[in-house]
Amino acid sequence: MVKDPTDQHIKTIGRLSLQSLTWLRDRQIPAEPVAYSVSYEYNHSVMHELVEFIDAFEAEQKSLDDDSLDQIFREFILVKYIDVDGFNKTVSDIVDDTGAAVTEARNQLREFRQFLKQAREQLKQLKESNTRELVHSLITNTEATFQSVQALESHLHTVKAEMRTLQKKYTIMQREARQDQLTGLLNRNALQSEFDKLIKDSDKQPITLVVADIDLFKNFNDQHGHTIGDKVIKLVADTLQSNLKGSDIVSRYGGEEYVIVLPNTQLSDCAALMNRIRETIARLYFVNKSNNERIDCITMSFGIAGYQAGDNFHSLFDRADKALYQSKQNGRNQVNIAD
Numbered sequence: 001m002v003k004d005p006t007d008q009h010i011k012t013i014g015r016l017s018l019q020s021l022t023w024l025r026d027r028q029i030p031a032e033p034v035a036y037s038v039s040y041e042y043n044h045s046v047m048h049e050l051v052e053f054i055d056a057f058e059a060e061q062k063s064l065d066d067d068s069l070d071q072i073f074r075e076f077i078l079v080k081y082i083d084v085d086g087f088n089k090t091v092s093d094i095v096d097d098t099g100a101a102v103t104e105a106r107n108q109l110r111e112f113r114q115f116l117k118q119a120r121e122q123l124k125q126l127k128e129s130n131t132r133e134l135v136h137s138l139i140t141n142t143e144a145t146f147q148s149v150q151a152l153e154s155h156l157h158t159v160k161a162e163m164r165t166l167q168k169k170y171t172i173m174q175r176e177a178r179q180d181q182l183t184g185l186l187n188r189n190a191l192q193s194e195f196d197k198l199i200k201d202s203d204k205q206p207i208t209l210v211v212a213d214i215d216l217f218k219n220f221n222d223q224h225g226h227t228i229g230d231k232v233i234k235l236v237a238d239t240l241q242s243n244l245k246g247s248d249i250v251s252r253y254g255g256e257e258y259v260i261v262l263p264n265t266q267l268s269d270c271a272a273l274m275n276r277i278r279e280t281i282a283r284l285y286f287v288n289k290s291n292n293e294r295i296d297c298i299t300m301s302f303g304i305a306g307y308q309a310g311d312n313f314h315s316l317f318d319r320a321d322k323a324l325y326q327s328k329q330n331g332r333n334q335v336n337i338a339d
């Protein structure tokens with residue numbers, strides 16, 4: 001809803017804008033639209049998940065580069081505004097049009113009922129002379145009512161088709177809001193909501209969570225370019241998905257980081273599975289079509305933690321992330337289980 005631009009409102013926006021620009025300047029990030037939106041939402045502090053994400057990101061001494069800003073913008077901001085306004089407007093237009101058509105048909109029917117009442121009285125005292133006139137009037141009124149009801153019927157038919165289209169659009173929007181665009185995997189928000197559902201079901205335990213990260217991906221991008229880098233991210237996603245079961249949750253958590261949640265899986269089984277996936281990934285390669293050169297892809301490091309009573313997503317994730325850190329420290333291309 002667009003609020004009145006009261007003085008207070010304008011002052012608040014002014015203060016937030018200044019804070020946002022200062023925030024960007026402190027990080028030496030140019031105030032381009034995506035970066036500015038992220039900064040504005042961060043300083044506005046209404047999207048708690050965005051704030052938590054950026055705080056955690058910076059706590060790891062990582063700097064917000066174009067990719068991470070773009071990712072944050074897509075996952076936290078774009079999802080929120082994804083054509084909800086357009087969708088709402090179409091729905092309210094349909095409701096308004098239908099309301100008008102129904103009112104018109106109801107008025108017409110009311111008039112017709114009134115007319116029938118009068119006609120009944122006239123029929124009681126029918127005289128030969130005014131029969132013609134009455135029949136004519138009956139036909140005219142019946143015709144008008146018939147047309148109005150027919151118009152309503154056709155309008156309702158159109159509404160039904162429009163509603164069906166909207167329903168399809170809504171389903172697509174819902175899916176897109178949960179999906180990472182590059183890989184088609186669940187995004188971070190969807191992962192957390194799926195995880196919350198999972199831990200409520202005691203039949204799904206034991207649960208293990210894996211944080212998996214492509215090794216030295218910066219070097220890979222520098223050597224082969226971002227476009228091939230994107231292909232690798234997608235290929236890894238496909239490999240993860242094809243090696244996991246339908247009930248497992250596979251998500252792209254951020255840039256080159258994936259989170260996997262396995263229900264009904266012991267830590268040792270999870271580690272064995274991740275080792276198999278790790279080996280599969282290390283064997284992947286591309287062929288550069290322009291020169292037939294083989295590009296050996298990448299390796300991945302994994303950190304695993306098991307769900308314990310009282311855990312929430314973040315506490316479990318943090319343990320797995322520490323185990324991942326160990327894998328990186330110990331030389332990468334390996335799987336580590338949290339203590």
Ligand SMILES: Nc1nc2c(ncn2[C@@H]2O[C@H](COP(=O)(O)OP(=O)(O)OP(=O)(O)O)[C@@H](O)[C@H]2O)c(=O)[nH]1
Pocket residue numbers: 065067182213214215216217218219221225226227228229230233254255256328332
């Ligand atoms: N091509 C591509 N690169 C991405 C994407 N998201 C993040 N990256 C890149 O992934 C790299 C991650 O680099 P770092 O976090 O420094 O880590 P790393 O080089 O993988 O090193 P380690 O994690 O320590 O093994 C950065 O260069 C990002 O630009 C993406 O969607 N596509």
